[in-house]
Amino acid sequence: MTKCMVCGDEFDPYYKAQRLCQSCLDKFTKRYWDWNEYRKQGHTRRPTCIVCDKPLTRGFSVCPDCRDAWKKIHYQIMRPKTIIQARNRMKRMRDKAIETAVENRLRIGLDEDIAAARKAGLSYGAYMVRKKGLVR
Numbered sequence: 001m002t003k004c005m006v007c008g009d010e011f012d013p014y015y016k017a018q019r020l021c022q023s024c025l026d027k028f029t030k031r032y033w034d035w036n037e038y039r040k041q042g043h044t045r046r047p048t049c050i051v052c053d054k055p056l057t058r059g060f061s062v063c064p065d066c067r068d069a070w071k072k073i074h075y076q077i078m079r080p081k082t083i084i085q086a087r088n089r090m091k092r093m094r095d096k097a098i099e100t101a102v103e104n105r106l107r108i109g110l111d112e113d114i115a116a117a118r119k120a121g122l123s124y125g126a127y128m129v130r131k132k133g134l135v136r
Helices: 022-040 064-120 124-132
Strands: none
Touching: 022 064, 064 124
16 A cells, blocks of 8 residues: 555555556546646636645646655656656567568578579579479
């Protein structure tokens, strides 16, 4: 059991670094994405702190008292997204490695045929025609 860093409730974490209970995580995730939509409309300042909802006197989204807490909360919000991005990156790398392995296998087979054609004293085309059995 882990204690939530915002509300203090105990909860079972889904992963080792989880510091927010699911209700707090949902609350701050909604606030964060609502603020993103607000920013996309051209607003540069948030009227209240994203953590404590106090009116902001300075700063853009978080009051100075909540800045350290917001860094940890923001990490908790963005962690699933970064995990998905990392998994996709690994999948792309694995797919690319498989493609290059297939290309290398094809190239190795081609190199063997070229070497055999040279050894037989034939051009590659003539060697392949004879290998396939089209001409004797």
